[in-house]
Amino acid sequence: xxxxxxxxxxxxxxxxxxxxxxxxxxxxxxxxxxxxxxxxxxxxxxxxxxxxxxxxxxxxxxxxxxxxxxxxxxxxxxxxxxxxxxxxxxxxxxxxxxxxxxxxxxxxxxxxxxxxxxxxxxxxxxxxxxxxxxxxxxxxxxxxxxxxxxxxxxxxxxxxxxxxxxxxxxxxxxxxxxxxxxxxxxxxxxxxxxxxxxxxxxxxxxxxxxxxxxxxxxxxxxxxxxxxxxxxxxxxxxxxxxxxxxxxxxxxxxxxxxxxxxxxxxxxxxxxx
Numbered sequence: 607x608x609x610x611x612x613x614x615x616x617x618x619x620x621x622x623x624x625x626x627x628x629x630x631x632x633x634x635x636x637x638x639x640x641x642x643x644x645x646x647x648x649x650x651x652x653x654x655x656x657x658x659x660x661x662x663x664x665x666x667x668x669x670x671x672x673x674x675x676x677x678x679x680x681x682x683x684x685x686x687x688x689x690x691x692x693x694x695x696x697x698x699x700x701x702x703x704x705x706x707x708x709x710x711x712x713x714x715x716x717x718x719x720x721x722x723x724x725x726x727x728x729x730x731x732x733x734x735x736x737x738x739x740x741x742x743x744x745x746x747x748x749x750x751x752x753x754x755x756x757x758x759x760x761x762x763x764x765x766x767x768x769x770x771x772x773x774x775x776x777x778x779x780x781x782x783x784x785x786x787x788x789x790x791x792x793x794x795x796x797x798x799x800x801x802x803x804x805x806x807x808x809x810x811x812x813x814x815x816x817x818x819x820x821x822x823x824x825x826x827x828x829x830x831x832x833x834x835x836x837x838x839x840x841x842x843x844x845x846x847x848x849x850x851x852x853x854x855x856x857x858x859x860x861x862x863x864x865x866x867x868x869x870x871x872x873x874x875x876x877x878x879x
Contacts, residue, residue, distance in 0.1 A: 620870040624863050631859035638852040641845060657756050662725060665799060666759045671839060674728065674801070675754045676721040682792040683748075686779045687713035691734050692837040712736040715746070715834045716782070718791050718798070722752055727793055730755060731802045733834025746833040757801035758839055762787065804839045 648669075657671040666672060688711040715732045735746050762784040765772075772779045774790030788794040 617870070617874065620866060620873070624866040624870060627859045627863040627866060631856045631863060634852050634856035634859060638849050638856060641847070641849045641852055645845060645849070660721075660728075660799075662723075668759050668761045670759045671756070671804075672759060672801070673754060673756045674719070674721060675723075675752060676719045676728075677752055678730070678732075678749060679718040679720060679727075679792075680748045680750075682790075683715060683717045684774070684777045684779060684787065684790040685713040685740060686716060686731075686782045687711070688737060689714055689734070691736075692835060710736060713740055713778070714782075716787065716791065718793055719753075719755065719801075726798070727796060728799045728801055729787060729791060729793065730757060731760065731800070733803060733836040735833045735835075739833065755801070755803050756805070757803045760800045760802040762800055803836055805836050 657673040658666075660666065660672045660674040691710050691712060712735050714734050717730055717732055718727050719730045720727050738744065739746060763782045765781045765783050770780045772781060772783065772786035774786040777790055779786050779790060784800075785794075787800075788796065788798070
């Protein structure tokens with residue numbers, strides 16, 4: 607007696623798997639082209655040259671490099687993550703990343719800064735701290751005096767259709783969308799400017815010089831970086847998930863879809879002939 611072919615239920619099941627994986631491949635292909643456009647847009651947005659003071663009620667364009675002075679309100683600090691460490695930080699310790707990302711995981715620290723000119727409050731992404739610091743309540747730098755911050759005007763993230771829901775009351779956000787950030791940081795309704803703090807040019811040169819000296823020192827492995835770790839302005843052009851990663855995901859999903867089609871076809875033709 608010959609074997610029977612694939613039942614109707616089996617055809618529906620395997621067919622849905624094939625269409626599903628093909629759809630995921632198409633989605634990752636779309637994300638590849640979106641990421642290419644995002645990188646090109648980011649390079650155009652980021653301005654070069656020395657920072658300008660943030661004046662009055664003027665809202666600078668995204669990518670403008672500015673400096674601002676004021677006092678941080680650490681009681682309304684929020685975290686965004688888990689996210690990978692900035693590539694420019696060269697930080698290799700800590701919780702490993704998932705998927706194809708390679709840098710350690712942690713959180714970005716977002717803190718309201720009350721301007722000393724009396725022109726309101728801005729939100730400042732101060733930098734990145736390791737996952738272990740948050741889990742074990744390890745303190746990081748929280749200055750209480752008036753500080754001068756060099757930063758780049760940034761923009762809030764727009765959650766995707768299937769993005770997890772934020773819970774601002776927990777002070778930990780997965781996506782840095784404006785409404786959740788304002789609710790979590792006590793700035794709701796103020797429409798604060800969002801800034802990403804960066805190392806100024808003098809500190810970058812100092813860090814590069816220090817790194818060269820550390821490479822010649824046997825004690826360099828024992829030195830611990832100051833947290834939160836800040837990026838350079840040029841590092842803001844980088845993305846944790848690169849277009850190449852999206853393309854590798856797309857190839858994987860298309861490959862699984864093709865294998866599923868071949869297997870389904872073989873099962874459907876079993877017993878015939």
